Amino acid sequence: MSRITNAHTHIFTGKFAPDYFFKVALPKALHNWADEIKAMLESRGIRWLVRGISRTAGKSNMQRYLNFIETGMEESQGDVFAKLRGSYTALGSDTRFIVLTLNMDYMGLQRSSHPGIEDQLKEVEELRRDYPDTVFPFVCVDPRHKQGQALVDWVAPMHQDLRFFGIKMYPALGYFPCDPRLTELYAWAEANEVPIMTHCTRMGVFYTGRLREVVPNDSAPCLGTGDPANPVDPELDAINKRLNRFMYNDFTSGKGQSKYGCNLFLNPRNFIPVLNRFPKLKLCFAHFGGDDEIMGDPKEVRTKGIDTTNFHTEIKELMKKYPNVYTDISYTLFNDKEDVYQPIRASINDPVIGGRVLFGTDYYMTLQEAPEVQLWQLCQTKLQPVLFDKIAVTNTNAYLRSKFFPDPPGTRFV
Amino acid sequence: MLDNPYLDTIICIVLVFALLSILVSLIVEWWNAKIKQRGVFLQTIVRRILRDDLNHDYGYRIYQHPTINRMRRDENSYPYYISAEAFSTALIDTIAEDAAKDRYVLAEDGKTATRVNPSMNDPLGVRFVAGVMSMNESPMKRLFLNFIDRNGGRQKGEFDVHGLKAELGRWFDDHMDRASGEYKLKLKPKLMGIGMLVAIVLNVDSIHLMKVFMLDEPLRNSTVAAAEAAAGSWSATEGLPDTVRYRAIMDTLATMPDGNTVRTGGKDTMDLTVVRRIVSADNSTAGRDAVEVLDRLNRLKLPMGWDRADAPLSWFTGPEAMAGKTNNPTEAALLQYFDERNEPGLKQCFLWIVGILITGFSLSQGAPFWFATLLKLVNIRRAGVKPKSTTNAE
Known part of the structure; x- marks a missing residue:
């Protein structure tokens, strides 16, 4: 059996999150305490306590959360990776992992003393030195960190040297994917078939500041079509209408509502101007929109008419229209309901999009739901060997293939 | 030699603060080691x-x-x-x-x-x-x-x-x-907190101590003798690390006779059995040193610690009049003061709280400050009045 590839894992630790990170979880009244809460959670005593409780027997929600927190508080990314790898090697699986880095340096505008993205990448590179044939990292980009050609100049050598194998994006942290500052990056990625992975579910971390700080105008920053005769992409109008619904609705634009406001950045339709300009871009919408979107759960932003999109349906439409649009079932796979797995199986069997559904787990975020071993075994059971092999071997190899890395299944790193 | 009861009382109080400050430093260092x-x-x-x-x-x-x-x-x-x-x-x-x-x-x-x-x-x-x-x-x-x-x-x-x-x-x-200065500054609030804790746990009321030293001459004299010995050790070890100087003081105090008090039936200030048990379980040097400091304080027979017969516990258990039980007029004056203090009342309560706060704040100043002050006060006491010539007296 060929090696499987887990296309969606994280190993960054809490040290790479800004001091104010817990604003994402705290009510507005406690935002000023976010720094203190993070410092407290990182203190030796609390770590010792969390470790002690999470290792006691039982499967309560509290223990799963503590297990998740404990992993996030690990000393280094190597420690988190050791746990991840252990979940597979224990069952004799020689799995490869796409490790997605995350740049949280701009998730708010306050000062923070955390080690930045450069240090996170450095640590991942060192890990790759130890596991060259197992760790396949993606570099996280943010147009507020580097832009235009400078961004390409930063990213390109990492790929040429086979240190990194793709690009990670997380628009919910406060930028539009159609931001013109990313145009050169998309052009380079399309030309070199470099894969991009973008977060695409309404859950997860988000930009913690006021939306106005990152969206100063009532028009979204959007790259052009490249056609001097018709420079504005027709989708921009729809994006702007959605933007205005978000910005002028108390529910989403009010203080402390950035959690909802960040749905604005996440919408897969924000990628349409990008895909219109770069139709062969290899782009993966993670999580297949989320299990809640697959089941069509009522969402407040939808019921209030602010954002009527169903991410799951939208992703499928984009996959049908653009030949290199992928999706993965990471995190979503934890939900063992047939309402979730039946549409996933149908998509994998679909002759048009079936070759572009990927296996991934979203470790260690999924520790909130179940241990890693349990999740990938659940996925294998639900999909049966043929479909599982298709998404975990064939599809992931096709996704990883680029001009820099032409033969993912055949190449061995030594 | 300046023989002034006010100066001697201040010297006694400063010695108590200095010894308790060592205890506070040891606790802070022990805690810092625990939490790294x-x-x-x-x-x-x-x-x-x-x-x-x-x-x-x-x-x-x-x-x-x-x-x-x-x-x-x-x-x-x-x-x-x-x-x-x-x-x-x-x-x-x-x-x-x-x-x-x-x-x-x-x-x-x-x-x-x-x-x-x-x-x-x-x-x-x-x-x-x-x-x-x-x-x-x-x-x-x-x-x-x-x-x-x-x-x-x-x-x-x-x-x-x-x-x-x-x-x-x-x-x-x-x-x-520069960082070591910053570290000391950072420790200040912790010293204050631990100082307050020590003041409460050992019931060290500065105002009460001062009054007792004023009224109890034998206790004052024995404590001043200990203070002079401690100041001598501090002076002799100048330039050495603080921990070495503290050790020298503890060794010197170990050779001094126990404190003397006018109160009959004097007992140890504190029962250290439980503390010793805790420290032997922890087995840390700081813990053993802390017990040694408490032991030296115990031997001075100081009016501190918790006792059902003394304020503030006496306010709840019912005070027992002691002044009439002695024929010694000096002891009677002292016991009269104890009787007044042991009676529950707003004034006594207020004075106790102020006394504890003064102790807590004083302990946050650190042992080096109090030993330096003690040395100055002892020097003043020694230099105050020339001893009378024995030939003239004859």
Whole structure:
């Protein structure tokens, strides 16, 4: 059996999150305490306590959360990776992992003393030195960190040297994917078939500041079509209408509502101007929109008419229209309901999009739901060997293939 | 010799504060060791020194360097001390490493990718210069460039790594000198908190102590004798580390006779059985030293500690009049004061709280301050009045 590839894992630790990170979880009244809460959670005593409780027997929600927190508080990314790898090697699986880095340096505008993205990448590179044939990292980009050609100049050598194998994006942290500052990056990625992975579910971390700080105008920053005769992409109008619904609705634009406001950045339709300009871009919408979107759960932003999109349906439409649009079932796979797995199986069997559904787990975020071993075994059971092999071997190899890395299944790193 | 009961009372109070301050310092150090406070503080300072928002968090990275990482006792602690040598070695290696990035090169058959790192063979100085040159423009980069220029320049082969190492070491030591002052400042609130705790747990009411020293001459005299001995030890050990000086004082006090008090049926101030049991379980040096301090205080027969017959517990258990039980007029005056204090009342309660607060605040000043003050007061006492000539007396 060929090696499987887990296309969606994280190993960054809490040290790479800004001091104010817990604003994402705290009510507005406690935002000023976010720094203190993070410092407290990182203190030796609390770590010792969390470790002690999470290792006691039982499967309560509290223990799963503590297990998740404990992993996030690990000393280094190597420690988190050791746990991840252990979940597979224990069952004799020689799995490869796409490790997605995350740049949280701009998730708010306050000062923070955390080690930045450069240090996170450095640590991942060192890990790759130890596991060259197992760790396949993606570099996280943010147009507020580097832009235009400078961004390409930063990213390109990492790929040429086979240190990194793709690009990670997380628009919910406060930028539009159609931001013109990313145009050169998309052009380079399309030309070199470099894969991009973008977060695409309404859950997860988000930009913690006021939306106005990152969206100063009532028009979204959007790259052009490249056609001097018709420079504005027709989708921009729809994006702007959605933007205005978000910005002028108390529910989403009010203080402390950035959690909802960040749905604005996440919408897969924000990628349409990008895909219109770069139709062969290899782009993966993670999580297949989320299990809640697959089941069509009522969402407040939808019921209030602010954002009527169903991410799951939208992703499928984009996959049908653009030949290199992928999706993965990471995190979503934890939900063992047939309402979730039946549409996933149908998509994998679909002759048009079936070759572009990927296996991934979203470790260690999924520790909130179940241990890693349990999740990938659940996925294998639900999909049966043929479909599982298709998404975990064939599809992931096709996704990883680029001009820099032409033969993912055949190449061995030594 | 100036024989003034007011001065003697102050000397007695200062000795109590000094001894209790040692106890507070020991508790703070023990607690800091438990929570690895010193290591965490050092890490914060190192990261602050090397913070460079435009490049890497070099402080974070040098803690990953084997030289420093291997100093950690476990994954939950950071080293308490980093030598200038270790710091500069780790920093030079870390920056040099930035110039030597790994590359994976595909073989002709496309099946094998091998790691190569040609810069790894360059001399350390060359790699360090290349690492600095690869940094984004930032104040830290300019600082490193200046270090390089002062040690032979940026040309290949001219660069003196040992000179740079020494200079980085001096730079680190300068910061550490300032950091130790900052550490003491950071400890201040903790000293205050522990000081208050000690004042409450041992029931050390400064106002009560002062009144008892004024009324109880034998107790005052025996405590002044102990204070003089302690001041003598402090003076004799000048220039030595504080811990050595504290040890000398404890040894001196161990040779002194027990305190003397006018109260009959005197008993130990505190029952140390439980404390001894806790300390033997913890088995730390700080714990054993703390018990020794408490033992010395016990032997001074000081009016502190908790007793059902004394305020404030007597306010709840019902005071028992003691003044009428003695024929000794000096003891009667003292017991009269105790009777008044043991009666519940707003005034007594207020005075007790103020007394405890004064003690707590005083203990946060630290033992060196109180021993220096004690030495000055003892010198004043010794120099006050010339002893009368024995021949004239005859």
